[in-house]
Amino acid sequence: MATLTPERISELEEIARRLRVDSLRLIHRRGAGHPGGALSAAEIMAVLYFHVLNIDPARPDWQERDRFVLSKGHASAVLYAALTRRGFFPLAELDRWGEVDCPHQGHPDRLKTPGVDMTSGLLGHGVAVGAGLALAGRLNKLNNHTYTLLGDGECQGGIVWEGVMTAAKYHLSNLTAIVDHNKVQLDGSVREIMPLEPLADKWSAFGWHVEEADGHSVRAVAEALELAQQVLDRPTVIIAHTTKGRGVSFMENQSAWHGNVPNAEQLKQALSELGEVQHG
Amino acid sequence: MAEPSMREAYGRALAEYGGVNPKIVALDVDTSASTLSNFFAQKHPERFFNIGIAEPCMVDVAAGLALGGFVPFINGFATILSLRALEQIRTCVCYARTNVKIGASYAGLSDFKDGATHYSISDLANMRALPGMTVIVPADAAEAAAWVPIVAEFDGPVYLRISRAGSLPVFNAGMTLEIGKGLTLRNGKDLTLVATGAMVGRCARAAEQLAMMGIDARLVEIHTLKPLDRELLLQAAGQTGAIVTAEEHTIIGGLGSAVAETLAEAQPVPLERVGIQDRFCPTGRDLDTLMDVCGLSVAEIIAATKRVLERKAH
Numbered sequence: 001m002a003t004l005t006p007e008r009i010s011e012l013e014e015i016a017r018r019l020r021v022d023s024l025r026l027i028h029r030r031g032a033g034h035p036g037g038a039l040s041a042a043e044i045m046a047v048l049y050f051h052v053l054n055i056d057p058a059r060p061d062w063q064e065r066d067r068f069v070l071s072k073g074h075a076s077a078v079l080y081a082a083l084t085r086r087g088f089f090p091l092a093e094l095d096r097w098g099e100v101d102c103p104h105q106g107h108p109d110r111l112k113t114p115g116v117d118m119t120s121g122l123l124g125h126g127v128a129v130g131a132g133l134a135l136a137g138r139l140n141k142l143n144n145h146t147y148t149l150l151g152d153g154e155c156q157g158g159i160v161w162e163g164v165m166t167a168a169k170y171h172l173s174n175l176t177a178i179v180d181h182n183k184v185q186l187d188g189s190v191r192e193i194m195p196l197e198p199l200a201d202k203w204s205a206f207g208w209h210v211e212e213a214d215g216h217s218v219r220a221v222a223e224a225l226e227l228a229q230q231v232l233d234r235p236t237v238i239i240a241h242t243t244k245g246r247g248v249s250f251m252e253n254q255s256a257w258h259g260n261v262p263n264a265e266q267l268k269q270a271l272s273e274l275g276e277v278q279h280g
Numbered sequence: 281m282a283e284p285s286m287r288e289a290y291g292r293a294l295a296e297y298g299g300v301n302p303k304i305v306a307l308d309v310d311t312s313a314s315t316l317s318n319f320f321a322q323k324h325p326e327r328f329f330n331i332g333i334a335e336p337c338m339v340d341v342a343a344g345l346a347l348g349g350f351v352p353f354i355n356g357f358a359t360i361l362s363l364r365a366l367e368q369i370r371t372c373v374c375y376a377r378t379n380v381k382i383g384a385s386y387a388g389l390s391d392f393k394d395g396a397t398h399y400s401i402s403d404l405a406n407m408r409a410l411p412g413m414t415v416i417v418p419a420d421a422a423e424a425a426a427w428v429p430i431v432a433e434f435d436g437p438v439y440l441r442i443s444r445a446g447s448l449p450v451f452n453a454g455m456t457l458e459i460g461k462g463l464t465l466r467n468g469k470d471l472t473l474v475a476t477g478a479m480v481g482r483c484a485r486a487a488e489q490l491a492m493m494g495i496d497a498r499l500v501e502i503h504t505l506k507p508l509d510r511e512l513l514l515q516a517a518g519q520t521g522a523i524v525t526a527e528e529h530t531i532i533g534g535l536g537s538a539v540a541e542t543l544a545e546a547q548p549v550p551l552e553r554v555g556i557q558d559r560f561c562p563t564g565r566d567l568d569t570l571m572d573v574c575g576l577s578v579a580e581i582i583a584a585t586k587r588v589l590e591r592k593a594h
Contacts, residue, residue, distance in 0.1 A: 063349065110347075110376055118347060119376035122367060128337045129372060132344015132352075135329065139305070140348060159368075162337030170329075 001052060001229075004222055008051070012218040015085065016046035020247050021276050022081035022091075028267045030098035032106065036257040037151060038078035040182040040215070040242040047221045048147060049082040057087035060114040064142050067133045069118045071126020071150035072180060073107040074259070080104060080113070088115035123154040127177055128163030134175035134235075145229065149178045153185035156194045161206065167235040168207030175235040176228045177208075180215065182244035186258045203237045215240030247274050283446030287385050289421035290442050291316025293428035294353055294383070295323045301432055305345055307331055307338050308355040315385040315442070317355040335360045339368035339380070346378035351432055357391070358384035358441060362403035373437045374412040381431050382439045387417075388477065388528035390444035392570045395563040401556050405533020407439040408506050414459060415505040417441040419480035423451035423503070430457060441477065443528075445567050448481025450501070462509035464516075468498035471522035471588055474513065476502050476535045479526035479554070479576060486581035495585065508538050510546075517547045522592040524552045524584045528576060531555035550591035552584040 002008060019042045027033030049055075053066045070079050084091045096102040103112040107121030118129055126148035133146040154160060167175050181199065183190050190196055200210045209231045213220040221240060228236035244258070245251030248270040262270055271278060298304045298320050305327045312318040312330060321328040331338040335356050342352035354361070361369070361384050373380045384403060391398040407415045416431065416438060418424035424442060431438045455463060465480070466487055475483040480501045487497040498520055500512060517523055523543065525536040536553030543549060556574055564570030571577065 067347070118343075119371065122371055125340050125343075125368070125372055128340030129344040129347070132341040132346075133348050134344070135341070136345045136348020136350055139327070139345075139350065146344075159334075159336045159340070162332075162334040163340065165334075166331055166337055166341055169332075 001226055004219060009219055012043070012046050012051060012222070015050050016042040016218060017274060018085065019045055019078050019081045020274050021271055022085070023077040024262060024267060024270050026077045026080065026094055026097055028262050029095070031261055032098060033077045033261065034074040034259045035251060035262065036184065036244040036254070037072060037075045037180065037182065039246045039248060039251065040244050041075050041078050041149060041180045042246070043216050043218050044149060044178055044180060044221055044240055045078050045082045047218050047225065049086050051222055052225050053147070054144065055115070057115065060088060064144055066144050067117045067130070067146040069126040069130050069133070069146070069148040070108055070120050071148050072123065072154055073120030076106065076108050079108055079116070083113065083115040086115070089113070123151065124157040124159040126150050127160055128166060130175050130177065131163050131167040131170070131172055134167065134172040135170060137174055144174065146175045147178065149180060152179055152181045152183065152190050152196060152199070153193070155179065155196055155199065164203065164206045164208065171233055172235045173232050176225065177235065177237045179237060179239050180242055181239050182242040184244040184253055184255050184258070186255060188255050200239050203239070207234060209234050209236040210239065211236060212239045212241065215242035216246055249273060283449055284421040285446045286418065286421045286424045286443040287316045289425040290383060290428065291319040293425035295319035297428050297432055298324045298327065300429070301351065303349065303351045304353060304432055305329065305350045306353045306355060307342055309333055309335050309338050311356055311385070315355040315383060317353070317383065335365040336368045339365045340372050342380045343372035343376060343378040346380050351379055351381065353381045353383050355383040355385060357398065358387040358400035358403045359398060362400060362406045366406055370410055374410045377412060377436065379435060380437055382437070383442055384439055385442040386444045387441045388443060389561055389570050389574060390567060392564040392567045396560040399561055401530045401561070402533065403441065404505055404527070404529050404535070405537070408533065408538065412437060413506060414438045415441070416459065417477040417503055417505060419477060419501055419503065420447050420449045420451050422449065423457070426451065426457055430459065434459060443478060447478035448485065450480050450484055457503070460504045460507045460509055462512040463501040463503070464498065464512070465501055466497070466499035468496040469520055470496045471524060471585060471592070472498040472500055472516035472520045473524050473526060473581065473585070474500045474502055474516070474535065474539055475526040476505065478528050478571070482576065482578050483526050483581055486578045486585070489578065489582060490585060495589070497585065502535060505535060505538055508542060510542055513539060513542055514547050517543055517549045522550045522588040524554060524581065524588050526554040526576070526581055528571065529555055530558060532558060550588045552588045554581050554584050
C-alpha cells in the first residue's frame, strides 16, 4: 500500500468522483442498473482498486493477485467503471453494455469480464466464496488478501452469517469484508424492513475484528483497510457508513433510486452536481 | 445388506485419490461419519474442511477453493445439496464454471429409516436442468470408486450420486467408464431396459427372469444422465423397438424423462418408465422392501416390459 499523502488522498477523491460519473452514465445509457448502491460504494471502490489491491491489468489471472468479490453484484456499474479506469478493458467496450453481444453482463461474470474474480448477482455469496479463496491462498502459501464488498440489506440473509462463521472458524486473517452500510434498501430503510443493529456487535460476536469508518472518506477507508492487514488472528470487517445515492441530491437516501434509471434531464443535473463539466 | 455400501467405496476411493492428486480438498457439513468423507479427513486433515450444518455455505466455500486452484469434493446429503443449496450450485458452480465436485450421498431412498424428508428423489431433475452440470449415477460400490479419479481429473462441475447402501453388483474391472458413454451390459433384441444407479442390478435380475419367459431383453446402463449417450439410446430404440427406463427417482425429470425427450424427437418407440410415480415415499425397515413398495421392484420392471411389448406389437 502506498503512503497516504495529501496528494494521494486528492487523487483517490477524484477517482471516486469519476467512478460516480461513469456509473451514472453507464446506467443511463443501458437504461438499467442500480445507481444508489453504486454511488454509495464509490470511495470504497476507488481505495480498493487504486490504492489497496495488488493486481495487474496485464495479467488478470495472475495467481498471486489479491482477490475481490463484489457480493453486492447490483453495483456492477461502479465495478466496471473501476476495472476500466484501472486498465482491464477499454471504456468504449461499455458503450454497448446491455446489448446481447456485449461481453459485460448486467451483473458481474468472471468468465466474460477481465478482472472480475467471481461471478455475482444474487446476494449473499461474497463472504463464503471469499472464505474459500482465503483458504486457498493459505493452502497455496500465498501472501495475498481477499476482499469482499457487501450491502447492508444483504446482511439480512442467513448465508452471509454461515460464511462469517466459517471465516472465523479458520481464523482467516487474509479475508476482509466491507459492508457498504448505506441504511437504505429496495423497499425502504433497512431499519424499517429488517433491523440489523447492532450490526458491528453482530460481526464482533461472530468472531471478526470490526472497524467502523466513514465510507465516504478515502482516508478513513484506506486506514481501516490498512489496519485490517495488521490483524493476524481473525478476519476483519469494515462497517463503512455511507449514504445511498451519495453525491446526487435527489438520489441521496431515496430507496426509489436503488434500481431506477436517471433520464437525460436527471443525468444532466446529477453530473453537474458531481462537478462534471458538460459539453453541448 | 451383504453388498459393500456405495458410500464406503466412495469414501475410501476419495481418501486414496487425495494421495495421488494434492490439489483435491474435501468438505463436509457435519455428515462426514455418514457420507464417509471422514476417510479423507483422517488421511489428509490439512485438506479437509467441516463447514457445519450449512450446505449452501459449503458450496460457496468450495467455489472459492476452486477459484484458488483446488479441486473440491463437497459431501453431504443429496436431498439437501440439490434443494437447499441449489441456488449456490447454479450460480457459483455452474454459471461461474468452478471446478467443484458434488458427492451427493444418501441418494434416492437409501436413507430408508429417515423417510421422505431425507429421500432424494428429485435431485437428478434439478441437476440435469442446470447448464454446465455433468450428472453421474454409479450402479454399485465398485463403480462409484472407479468414478472418483475420473471425476477428479475432469475439468468442470460434476454431480456424483452416491447411495448410502449397497446394491446388486454389476460393475467389474473389465468395464471402461467414460463420461457420457453408456454401457451395454446385456445384448437382446426384443426390448431395451435402460437403467441407472441401483436399478441397473434390478434390471439385470429382471432380464434373467424375462429370458426364462422367452423375452430377450437388452440392458443398457446410463451412468451419465448428462451429457446423455444419445447415440446408444437411438441405436437401442432402432434395434429393439421398445424401451423401459428404470431409476430410483421420480419419473419426472430424471432418466425416464431424458430418454423420452431424446426418443420423442429422433426415434419414437413405445416407452414405459419405472420409477417413483410423483409421490412422497414412506419410511421403511430396509431398503429392498422400501424400493419394492415404491414401484421399483423387479416385478414392476417385468410388468412394464410386458406393457411395452404389448404396445410394440400393435
